[in-house]
Amino acid sequence: GVFAATRAQALAQYGLAGIAAGVSGLLAGAAIWLLDPQRVTDQLGWLALAALVTAALVAVITIGAFSLLGALFGITTPMRLLELAQLQRPLLRRLQEEAPGTFHHSLLVATLSERAAAQIGADPLLVRVGAYYHDIGKLNRPAMFIENQDGPNPHENLEPSESARLIIEHVERGDDLARRDRLPPRIRDFILEHHGSRRVAFFYRKAAMSDPRVDPHDYTYPGPPPQSRETAIVMLADSCEAVVRASGEHDADRIGMLIDGVFDERLRERQLDHCDLTLSELRQISASFKQTLVGAHHQRIEYPPAAQAELQATPREGSPANPAL
Template sequence: DRVAHARSRGAVFGAGLWTAGASICVFATFALFQGRFYQPETLAAAAGALVSGALLTPLVVLVASRLLQPLFGYVTGVRLLELASFNHPLLKDLIVQAPGTYHHGIVCGALVEAAAREIGANPLLARVGAYYHDIGKGKNPVFFGENRRGENRHDALAPAVSAKIIRRHVEDGVEVARKGGLPRPIIDFIEQHHGTRLIGYFFHKAREEAQKRGEPPPDEAEYRYPGPKPQSRELALVMIGDMVVATARSVDEPSLPRLSRLVAHAIQQIATDGQLDECDITLRDLAAIERSFASTLLDLSGARPEPPSEDRLPLRVLTPEPQAKLAGK
């Protein structure tokens, strides 16, 4: 268990040291009962157990895990911590190419990490997945709202073209991730964080334009992401967090009730669209996510939660009692 949940290479060597200590105790116990406690072979066996357990075994584990992770689609805690470093080349590129997207990912990571703890999911995996889920936007950053400065490039494009550009960031992200050597579990966040959701703004715009021209409505499939839908709770968290962070930017005066309504609306939209049908998330999880997201957003906004007005007690102004009344006491 110490190795499976290790968050550093030092923890792996620490587990090896515990193994070596246990082996030495076993050797010493048998040697004591056999009357060979001080024999050279006993000391040699203890030394071998120390070297093997504290040095060789951890080295084999670290090398083997590095080689076998891509083969079995598994990622260790040590590898996740490496990917969580802001000095990772892909994140350093993203902050230069698309600083708004970079900040969006960091905020999303804070949200999903706290919520993952609440529902018993993997907080580190969720946070790292949030950091990288939008790296594909680095190829065309100006077409995404968080990076836009000045004119909106989509104003000069047809809705179908805009939707294609928006959809493309998923494919671009997968391509960048593979070239950058990201493990399969992180690539899943890139592929699945939109599921098969509708790119609603451009779909409705295209439908309105078609109605004005008397043409048939556009094909909804052309305005949906390719999927797949989220397959785990961590992936569902990032999908919800991605939408919540994007919409929370429009909240002028954040408060806990207002943010709770915003998060609840996002969850309802995603669930109603069937995006959570293929993961093992429960209604209890969604309620915990709503509370956690709203609380974390409030903390990040710097606003102070205020109790409802009906719960506030009226202020009492204390005035000195008249001297005559005091004298009569």
């Protein structure tokens, strides 16, 4: 039963744990019954009933114990993560409605991260939920972020230092929202660590062109760098998704080169020094990202315009208007 419940990510898995415990109890009882020289056949029915009751009780007690222990000791249980993964939760609903570009980005980061985490034996569910919430701080000023802009870029009228401050601010604001929504510390880690202690390079370079003595600290995220494999995966996925999306070329070679560049840069910046990822795992993560992003940006055929005869044709009654679709 314990093994069946390991990293359970659905209620059915807790049911399987109960069944496993019941079957184990039944087998143990049957073995004892066989060794009893005074055994009675009618006892087998009671053994089966006891196994059934055991299975139900184990499932119910396991679910209850996970929830209770998680609440008492601040443990982020799989049940809690499954609850937080519901896209109808208020914070995620706000993200969909107020910052749809950020929401779409977060879904892609979650897909990238979850697959990569599974590849290296990290926690895929934790990574997926962390990716959903990592950018919730952008709700404070959605229009300051390129993925939500539909019109003039407000940064064009701001000083680089002010732009950098507003961009960096989304980490702190995200943590504030997470605290208010009582998100677990493990999820807040994704918000605080997904940019590590990196610089907002675009605005720093823009400022340095005007004043070489500009203070880099004013353009640096507060950090800390990723402290776990899971938060490191989301940091890498966040950057890779953004870089590939911004690129005008989406062939496999170009995507591979962009992803390799992100990984090399994070290593040079020493952002991955505290997360216990090995070079072998980084290669696996990189390969997973490449496969996912190449698939997401695969080339689509351009449909030819409808022929005049096709446009004038009247569908027969009861037939679909577009039978080819």
